[in-house]
Amino acid sequence: MFRSLRSACVALALLVPAAAMAQSAQKPTAQKPNILYIVADDLGWADVGFHGSEISTPTIDQLANEGAALDQFYVQPMCTPTRAALLTGRYPMRYGLQSFVILPEQTYGIPLDEKLLPQLLKEAGYDTAIIGKWHLGHADRKLWPSQRGFDYQYGGLIGEIDYNTHKIQGVTDWYRNEKKVDEPGYVTTLLGKDAVRYIQAHDTARPMFMYLAFTAPHTPFQAPKEYVDRFKSIGDPNRRTYAAMVNAMDDQIKAVLAALQKKGMRENTLIVFHSDNGGTRSATFAGQIHTEGKLPASNAPFRDGKGSLYEGGTRAVALANWPGHIKAGKVDQPLHVVDMLPTLVARAGASTAGTKPLDGSDVWQTISTGAPSPRKEIVYNIEMFRGAVRQGDWKLFWRTTLPSQVELYNIAKDPGETKNLAAENQPIVAELQKRIDDLAKEMKPSLFFQATFKSYLGRNAPAPAFPNDDAFFTQGD
The missing domain is CATH 3.30.1120.10 (Arylsulfatase, C-terminal domain)
Structure with a gap:
């Protein structure tokens, strides 16, 4: 009897861990999602296929149709403020970035006492990369992406460059890991290819945060002939080239998605896409590289565009997509770009420790299920x-x-x-x-106006205010 009892105990001892293992296999530990955050530059509300445009954007359309099309997603009226709001979760008026953008000759940037999204995600075990446009400070290395939480950087630091020469005012603005790169190629294509390379080399044992910030379709209006030829039916030359720029960006997003799929990462990747502001409708905000002809972007049915506090300047094309986690359909609820930091941090299992008081809140239920937004107020901007x-x-x-x-x-x-x-x-x-x-x-005083007044009262510095590369990179960190 004792032998039988002992045998039964041994069998039970063997079965218990086996059952526990089976139960564990049935309920695996939640995996941190990869995050691919794509920002277009000056893309008009009406200039994507899923909003009825004649411009072909099949990849963006598919992401919207299979995910959440965010119909009331608000941003700041210009580039620098929107990017700052995204990375801080705070209104730019809190730290002086509420007005205009950082110009090439200006030396300020996003204040160093602001803790940014990539820093929070890096602390949670993410590999962090920015591929594309920074525009949050370029004159001092302390303001550059690698000092603000990004493990990898590729692209431009200023707001606008020639798509083929990668220059602004005769100065090259093209860097990899903060070292200047002189290479040929069309900016949009180079950014897409680099994003693909990064994914191919990524160690999937760690979650990835990629901030893919295209310059398209910001001025100057330039695109490869093969893309321009796709839109021969569009009569206006600027609109034709603008359409080609948007289509080229869509092709690169397609290539990035294919790389995620091939790497086995797509199913666990949360993708967010939006523009940094509305399309440009005023020559005042058309950029520093001179543009002839009619401005081609459309924000219909909304009023005005980039630089304006009307809906056309601040309601952005936007979507979110994560297979199996986001319900397909339109989300017609008010959201603001400052909401993205707390929302992403929560999905990543990260902490907001060290940030200043956030203006954003976790809006995941709204994005993923269409639930009513917790946001009862939209602050478009506050300036003097x-x-x-x-x-x-x-x-x-x-x-x-x-x-x-x-x-x-x-x-x-x-x-x-x-x-x-x-x-x-x-x-x-x-x-x-x-x-x-x-x-x-x-509100904090505007750093833009402080810098502008200083330049007119004292030394006017029209050239881009980059540090001297040779001296700069010998100084170390």
């Missing part, structure tokens, strides 16, 4: 001469420079902002003006 804020369906635009201008719109009923309802809704106007004024009291 203007501000705009939306609460619920009501949006107030307030230009404070003389002659001052106050406009109130019901965005749900009038997304094109055609009917100013301020006169008949004074209590709402007063409430939203107070909100803008209160936010303005929290």
Whole structure:
């Protein structure tokens, strides 16, 4: 009997760990997702196929149709502020980047006391890479991507370069791991190919965060002939080239997705795509490289474009895609680019420790299931001469420079902002003006205007303010 009992105990002892192992196999530990974050530059709302454009964007369309098309995704009205908002989870007015962009001759950047998204993800075990445009500080190495949490860097540091020469004002702005690179090639193609190479070499034992920041379709309007020839039916030459630039970007995204699939990473990769602001409709914001002819971007049905606080400047083409995790369909809920840091950090199992108070919140349920957004307010921007804020369906635009201008719109009923309802809704106007004024009291002075005034009062430095490369790279870290 004792022998039988002992045999039974041994059998039970063997079965228990086997059962535990089987149970463990059935419920594997959650794997951190790879994150591919793609930002287009000055892409018009109406200039993708899934918004009805004649421009062919089959890869972007597929990502939107199989994922969440984010119909109310708000960004800042210009490049530098949007990228800063993304990487900090905070409104740019908090740290002086609310106005315009960093020009080649300017020496400021995103303040060093702001802790950025790649730093948070790196602390959580991610390999971090930026491939493409930085535009958050270039005159001091302390402001460069590798000092701000990126393990790998490739692309330009300033905002605008020639697509073929990679130069601005005669100076090359093209770097790999912060060392200048002189290589031929069309910028969009080079960025896509480098992203593919990075994925091919990636160690899948670690999760990947890739910030793929295309310069397309920002000015100057340049594209390879093979792409321009695809749009012979478009009469306007700038629109034809612009379409070619968008299509070339779509092709490179396709190549990146194929690389993820081949590497076995696609199913566990969360992809976000959006523009940094609306398409350019005003020559004031068309860039420093001179552009002839009509500006080609379309933000229809929204008003105005880049640089403006109207919907056309701030409501961006956007989508999110993660197979098996994001429900396919339109998400018509208000979201803001500052929400992306806390949302991504939560998915990565990372921590926001060390960041300053965030303006964004975790909006994963809205993105993944279409649930109502926790965001009840959109702060379009707060500057010393203007501000705009939306609460619920009501949006107030307030230009404070003389002659001052106050406009109130019901965005749900009038997304094109055609009917100013301020006169008949004074209590709402007063409430939203107070909100803008209160936010303005929290605002840091604009680093752009400080730098601009300094350059005119003192030494004017028209050339790009890069450090001297030879001396610079011998100084070490």
